[in-house]
Amino acid sequence: MSVIEIRPDDLTGHATRALITAHLDAMHADTPAESVHALGLDELAQPSITVWSAWSRGELAGVAALKELESHRGEIKSMRVRDSFRGEGVGRALLQHLIEVAKERRMTSLWLETGTTDDFVAARHLYERAGFIECGPFEGYVADPLSIFMRRLI
8 A cells, every 4th residue: 555645735736627527527427417416626616615635656546625514514525536546545544634624623523425326335335434324414405315414423
């Protein structure tokens, strides 16, 4: 396993922009538009959202974002690992980083939405292993058979 460096990302780099775009394209390719909750570049650039990128072997390995819902709650957004880095601990490292940042920001809980299809099995297992449990919709989401909502107390 190689070293994973996680750093803040301002969304200006070509590699990051390409990964976010590919992530959004993949979500729209397999999911009806009303069930896609992934954010595009403009949405991720909002002041309430911080984005980090993970780098390994000099290449972009993944991205993740933390949206401040309120001063004490956060939502994980746009978590994506490049296919060529899957199984190398990148997702786990990004998730642990987001949990640590949430603690530093004195958040008391983290929330997320992920998919129900087989494409999301690994993501759901990652979140479950990190202590996330299923919950109902939050922050304007509605019940959707293609979504699972999860939360974790910090």
